[in-house]
Amino acid sequence: MNRMPVEPPRIPRRNTGVTPSPPFRDRLMALSTNLRPAAWTRSGIAGGATIALFGWLLACAGAAGGADEVRAGAQDYRLSGEFGLSVHQVGDSIVVRWMTDALVEGSLEVTTGAGDVVHRDATEAWTSHRSAFATPAEDSIQLHYGDADARHRTWIHLAERDPRPVRITGVDSLFVMADIHGEYDQMVGILQNAGLIDEELRWTGGERHLVALGDMMSRGAEVTPVLWFLYRLEREAEASGGRVHIVLGNHEIMVMLSDLRYVHYREMWLATSYGLGYDRMFDPRESILGRWLTEAPAMLQVDDILLAHGGVSSDQLAFTVESHRDTLAAYMAEDLFHRWGDTTAFFDIDSITFNRRVDFFWGDRSVFWYRGYSDSDTLTAELDSVLEHFDSRIHVMGHTPVPGIREVYDGRMILANPLPLGDEILLLVRSEEEGRWRGERFRAEGPPLPLEVGHPEG
Template sequence: MISTRKLAAAFAAAATLLLTGIATAELSTQRQAGGAAIAQPELRLDGEYGLWVREDADRVLVSWIAREPGPGYLRVLTGNQVREELATPAANVHTASFRRPRGNEVVLQYGSSDDPQDRHQTTLYLGAEGRRARPVVSGVDSIFVVADTHGDYGSLIRLLQNGRVIDGQQRWSAGRSHLVLLGDVFDRGPDVTRILWFLYDLERQAERQRGRVHLLLGNHEIMVMQGDLRYVAPKENLIAELHQVDYSRMFDVRQSILGRWLATKPALLKINSVLFAHGGVSPDYLPFTVPTLDDTLAGYMREDIFYHWADSTFWTNPANLVGHDSASIARRENFFWDENSVFWFRGYVQQDTLGAALQAVLRRYGSDLLVVGHTPTPTIHQRYGGALIAAHPRAPATEMLLLVRAGREHRRYRYGLSGPPEPLPPAAAAP
């Protein structure tokens, strides 16, 4: 149990965050939006802002953070029928568990027994780890693209609403369109957990309308899952502290619901003739295809080496490395951490002399356009004669790319936080 003194200190820290880091981020957003008034975001830990759900054997464990100390409740529904009702004692942080039901879709209703404003609902899609979507898709008319949201939930919602991807209730409203997020949901910003739960459900909403949400893995997803927590925002660290776990444990690829879901996501995606990656596709990846790279990623993420990457005791036991030699381990390290990997490559955005390399990659993958995030630039723009789009504006989640299929090509537009889309200015000729 967390002591009363520790809880008080933790929530005092939360108040400090609101007055410092969050306020600073809000002022920055005001400047980025050209001085337009934007309401200061509210620091929240309740509901899906601080929800942690994981499976252990045949049980599902649910932990949430209340706005105020008091008794809590958890109601479990399947098929619109209440299966279990659980009460938790007075506290700020609550945990309850239930036996995993037979059905895969489970609705959780949870929160404070005393405060009607602190009651929430989340749908779990158990078994989602078995749903690895194909990373090659065709026949899509409209593709919305957002890069590197970095925990800025408020801006992401505003951006998607302006593009009519979601409605005023934050429900999918884009029909058969596809939404691509280019990775780096994690780190820097305060609402990573909330964004992940939002996308987790939005994915299913889109599928019901025959649309799709594609979340690619970026370097910051890999960093957190492998225990590199240097860039986790103070508020996100606070959530883990209140749950009394290491932050990466909240996204454990073997037990946590969000971690298992993230482990099904690709590093490279092809829609129509457009290739998407977080960092970029360097010539090092010419031996791959989109499916073989996805198979490699999935295989590596299932291994004990990936799961225990940051555990020094794991590496000192030779029994854990049976079947691996130094070359095998180096391949995995390079795949996830090398500067030329799909998670880290910046070459096409930072240099203007790689046209031949880019064209070789596009030919190999049967594409005519590569869209990347990772490397921030002042605005979404085209490079290399339009063969590459750098989609990561310097301010996270303040611009969105729209690609509209027109025959064999795609018309290219840029959305901001408000106003209609504008055509993407043409690129200079490739060197």
């Protein structure tokens, strides 16, 4: 059996204006000089160990550099309800973890859709709580959790679902929200102003479609409630004839592969309070949210609009949107994916097969990372070949922050990741007369704005 060490990911370096918290980042960067081997190679073992350790150190650096500071800082954030909820299915049991705002006894009641109680528990006085029970036969259950005075409700769906569709037709209004990065309040404000949710945060978008174009995770403080919100909204929209489509970005992949360098300390503190590693919070094998994320594709086609978190480079022309989804699902089901950061693991895998997965998840021309179209205005031929292959008229991507959602390449490409992060949402409306799409952007307040035009200077 041959050991294939997991090498440091070839992550494209770019200054996005958002970095892990100094000064601890600088201190650990200096420390990493002593940890880094002389050369990172595909055949060396040290690289995998270094990146796993270095990612953990940087994640700790983002936690403001000390347990007391982290604990004090976390208290400045909301933690109860879905802001602190974690649910896992471990073997034949469901394990629920939740937070309360004070040192009080916790309360959990679990009901079926018919209202039958399948589990009831009271936990000892503390701020973090845990309760486990046998997995019920029902496809969906509702959690009623918190303390005796404050009860939150969250539906959990246990039944396996068919693969999400990646080719959608007959859409007249398409909203695209890229790079939320844990900015919960900003996300809610924009969706309300766009008329997609009401004051109770329920779907009011009717038959409209909303795409969350990757990078829901990392950087921001409230990733966990962002994910629970979208988890619920997806089902509400579908019940109303609309759809919420989740597309994976590089930061979802990074967390699931144990690269935690950009995780906010509130999120790290939450996992630590539960005795979990942060990547375990979203473990695709056991975490309810982790499983839900791994159902998502990395490319989506809505009529003649091609969407991906990073740009779709010409390296992807061997795929269809369906075959890319299926390849992603197959790779994420492998033991290699789940133990990517485990430098003690042994895998019976040849170098060609291994490197194919490295390029798929970490390559700078993969759909998670490619920035060519956002960084250059000279790739017309490549973009046109991609649009022709996928039978599309417009390509929408996030990933690269730009000052205002904008059209480039004469409207054939839309850059949908605004600065500040999560500040705008894209709306594309089909023109019945011309058969084309008209674009505008919403912020949390005010009327819609026209799209910016052209690559940003500098």
